[in-house]
Amino acid sequence: MLAPRTRSLVQVGWDAPDDPPAPPRVHRSKDTGTPSTARCAEPNRRLRSIDVLTDRVIQARNVRKSYGERVVLDVDELSVEKGEIFALLGPNGAGKTTFTEILEGLRSHDSGELSVLGEDPRRATAAWRTRVGVVLQDSQDYAQLTVREILEHFASLYAGARDVAELTHAVGLHEQRDQLARQLSGGQRRRLDVALGLVGRPEVLFLDEPTTGFDPEVRRQFWELILDLRREGTTIVLTTHYLDEAEHLADRVAVISAGRIVDVDTPQRLGGRHLAKAVVGWNDEHGAHRMETEDPTGAVLELAGRYGGDVPQLTVTRPTLEDIYLHMIGDNA
């Protein structure tokens, strides 16, 4: 089996932790005295002091990070509520990874106030780490182990870990459970990464571009899994370059550009999207027509009257999240 301090631990959150998570308690059946596979969730529960104090899972104020003279992150104010799916969008080099790795305790900020599950990630304890799940951008190398062996190993490090069979079903890897990890396809390895992020039943889960390499069907399946996790109360911070993913999953979206948060809102309201005019388009013998309007219904009724019924090749569109996003990041795109 894997040694508990391998590089792979980064996958579930931590690079060479001082104290790996406590091993699970083994219950003995009253009837037979044999160990049962049920895991005790209670030790994790005991650690949740912040839950009773606040529903804010993440709070950041004036969080700054510089490399040399260059400020790469400068977040004035940001909070994420318990059970929220919060998406971070931004162009390459905007500071998304820097920010999420600060939240995960993998990098430290230079100044400002930051609390994740009630603790400053710079001073994260082993107990805090068991409450946080991390899926990094790059897949890890799992050597000569099968999917099930890897998951069982990491499950054994957590009190209250998820059942491995349930997990392989949930991420669509059940058929591959006895396959060596190195024989998985790119998309399947990514699903294994996600399973490893979930195995410890984290209260907050960080997903960095989780669906890269997924085919459309698996992506949809993965979205359902994420929505199920939210229903269970898991808080999810999702970094993605897929605007449709953010639109489908996120309760709120933050756009980050050149290290600063440009806007935070629901996907429907981001950047004043809900106030943007609709575009009514149609084609007739004179060519293509386009009309911007705040009242598309009225415009369509008026056109229907003008054409005496069907408006030829009628379309009504509003700006997509992508339109708004590209407009917001402007020259930083």
Ligand SMILES: Nc1ncnc2c1ncn2[C@@H]1O[C@H](COP(=O)(O)OP(=O)(O)OP(=O)(O)O)[C@@H](O)[C@H]1O
């Ligand atoms: N260790 C480092 N030393 C110096 N500069 C760094 C370091 N890590 C990140 N940066 C710089 O900080 C800025 C933000 O990088 P970051 O990786 O957070 O961006 P990102 O939004 O995650 O980009 P991508 O979408 O490409 O993953 C970039 O300009 C990058 O060059």
